[in-house]
Amino acid sequence: MAASVAVAGAQHLSSVSDLVPDWARQEVSTGTTIMAVEFDGGVVIGADSRTTTGAYIANRVTDKLTPIHDRIFCCRSGSAADTQAIADAVTYQLGFHSIELDEPPLVRTAANLFKEMCYRYREELMAGIIVAGWDKRRGGQVYTVPMGGMLVRQPVSVGGSGSSYVYGFVDSNYRSGMSKEECLRFVAEALTLAMERDGSSGGVARLAVITEEGLERRVILGNELPKSTI
Amino acid sequence: IMMNIDQRPCESQRGGFSFENSRRNAMLEENLSKLGYSAPKARKTGTTIAGIMYKDGVILGADTRATDDMVVADKNCMKIHYIAPNIYCCGAGVAADAEITTQMMASNVELHSLSTGRPPMVVTVTRQLKQLLFRYQGHIGSSLIVGGVDATGTHLYSIYPHGSTDKLPYLTMGSGAAAAMSVFEDRYKPNMELKEAKTLVRDAIAAGIFCDLGSGSNVDLCVITKAGVEYLRGYDQPAQKGRKQGEYKYKPGTTAVLTKTVTPLSLDLVEEAVHLMDTK
Numbered sequence: 001m002a003a004s005v006a007v008a009g010a011q012h013l014s015s016v017s018d019l020v021p022d023w024a025r026q027e028v029s030t031g032t033t034i035m036a037v038e039f040d041g042g043v044v045i046g047a048d049s050r051t052t053t054g055a056y057i058a059n060r061v062t063d064k065l066t067p068i069h070d071r072i073f074c075c076r077s078g079s080a081a082d083t084q085a086i087a088d089a090v091t092y093q094l095g096f097h098s099i100e101l102d103e104p105p106l107v108r109t110a111a112n113l114f115k116e117m118c119y120r121y122r123e124e125l126m127a128g129i130i131v132a133g134w135d136k137r138r139g140g141q142v143y144t145v146p147m148g149g150m151l152v153r154q155p156v157s158v159g160g161s162g163s164s165y166v167y168g169f170v171d172s173n174y175r176s177g178m179s180k181e182e183c184l185r186f187v188a189e190a191l192t193l194a195m196e197r198d199g200s201s202g203g204v205a206r207l208a209v210i211t212e213e214g215l216e217r218r219v220i221l222g223n224e225l226p227k228s229t230i
Numbered sequence: 231i232m233m234n235i236d237q238r239p240c241e242s243q244r245g246g247f248s249f250e251n252s253r254r255n256a257m258l259e260e261n262l263s264k265l266g267y268s269a270p271k272a273r274k275t276g277t278t279i280a281g282i283m284y285k286d287g288v289i290l291g292a293d294t295r296a297t298d299d300m301v302v303a304d305k306n307c308m309k310i311h312y313i314a315p316n317i318y319c320c321g322a323g324v325a326a327d328a329e330i331t332t333q334m335m336a337s338n339v340e341l342h343s344l345s346t347g348r349p350p351m352v353v354t355v356t357r358q359l360k361q362l363l364f365r366y367q368g369h370i371g372s373s374l375i376v377g378g379v380d381a382t383g384t385h386l387y388s389i390y391p392h393g394s395t396d397k398l399p400y401l402t403m404g405s406g407a408a409a410a411m412s413v414f415e416d417r418y419k420p421n422m423e424l425k426e427a428k429t430l431v432r433d434a435i436a437a438g439i440f441c442d443l444g445s446g447s448n449v450d451l452c453v454i455t456k457a458g459v460e461y462l463r464g465y466d467q468p469a470q471k472g473r474k475q476g477e478y479k480y481k482p483g484t485t486a487v488l489t490k491t492v493t494p495l496s497l498d499l500v501e502e503a504v505h506l507m508d509t510k
Contacts, residue, residue, distance in 0.1 A: 028394045059396040080394030085364045
């Protein structure tokens with residue numbers, strides 16, 4: 001955790017008081033499953049809604065799909081504090097840049113700003129971010145900035161602790177040239193599978209579609225998620 | 231925006247907090263505990279704090295026990311802090327951190343409000359708090375619930391020591407958060423009436439008082455609406471001190487006296503002072 005001071009051989013810096021339960025001492029983490037898919041004309045992004053402090057769910061209806069600009073979003077995973085702070089900083093920088101340019105910013109610019117911050121402060125931060133959006137030059141784009149500060153564009157990207165459980169599903173079910181509706185169903189199914197298996201992911205599934213026309217947000221409640229055979 | 235606070239030897243101290251010694255303290259504490267001693271612990275407020283949004287505004291609630299490890303240091307402390315005439319903040323975690331942080335915020339918010347010429351907004355307070363706490367990377371151990379009514383409406387935020395925030399219609403924090411949250415999850419409804427909402431918050435804090443060792447004593451409430459603020463200190467006292475069932479004194483003469491020796495001591499009375507102890 002970013003908060004614990006790492007000293008060789010020393011114990012974790014925490015009070016041994018019985019009054020404060022274990023989970024109250026832990027840093028808030030967005031356990032998480034996040035995902036983004038490009039399609040012709042835009043992107044579909046999705047995330048679960050669980051934020052945990054240890055084993056306690058601090059927020060069961062979190063919105064991890066954060067707007068950075070009118071047509072650019074980021075999906076946050078890792079430390080809640082770190083990702084919120086980074087997203088706020090990038091929102092400011094991108095807004096300023098967009099005003100200077102007098103035109104909507106590129107998704108690649110937003111992704112680069114995230115990368116700069118995540119790479120420069122890689123030792124202090126715990127943040128895995130997927131940047132997705134639409135711009136006039138390259139249409140719908142998904143860029144992933146995992147922990148460590150790499151930046152790469154991918155047609156489909158998954159992240160967070162729940163992503164490990166759905167790599168197989170995503171790799172075998174993704175096809176290029178899917179329509180918007182097919183992408184929505186694909187993301188919803190992948191999120192459902194991850195949320196079922198990963199303890200740190202759960203709650204509701206939040207989806208968003210970003211296109212030239214605008215933004216469409218959807219929420220799929222727990223009982224409305226696509227049913228699986230088991 | 232962010233630097234490693236332990237690696238700036240060239241810059242002179244400009245006042246404020248300094249956590250340079252945290253690494254050294256961790257090593258000292260480890261060495262001390264090997265010898266059987268322990269470093270003094272910061273007083274935590276144990277605590278149950280809660281906030282809900284109801285029909286006309288927000289209601290904040292808190293217990294009033296402050297603990298020093300396993301001893302109650304203050305039986306009636308105030309955990310609902312003033313930030314602005316329309317914004318109040320409940321603080322849990324390290325008592326000093328919560329107190330000082332909220333006082334700093336109250337001051338900054340007033341200056342900001344004078345600078346903008348507008349009454350303060352809850353988002354402003356929340357953002358300043360989260361940026362302060364993030365800058366100190368969790369070393370300032372205060373968990374806060376900020377609530378208020380401003381020009382844009384009614385808002386309720388929770389802020390964790392590392393600087394993350396959540397915006398929700400009902401929130402609980404502190405060691406008694408789980409107990410209080412169970413009450414909210416069972417009975418919360420959007421747009422409740424004042425009486426029902428006050429009872430709900432009171433019950434949530436009471437759950438913390440009874441089911442959490444770190445929380446106790448009274449329930450404080452703070453009702454904030456567009457019209458104004460109603461600070462209900464000591465709204466409810468669910469944990470009254472018990473009264474003894476009977477008389478347990480023995481009559482003089484119950485124990486037989488075998489011998490009696492009186493030895494007068496020749497002492498001069500120099501000074502007499504009486505201090506009454508508050509045993510209420």
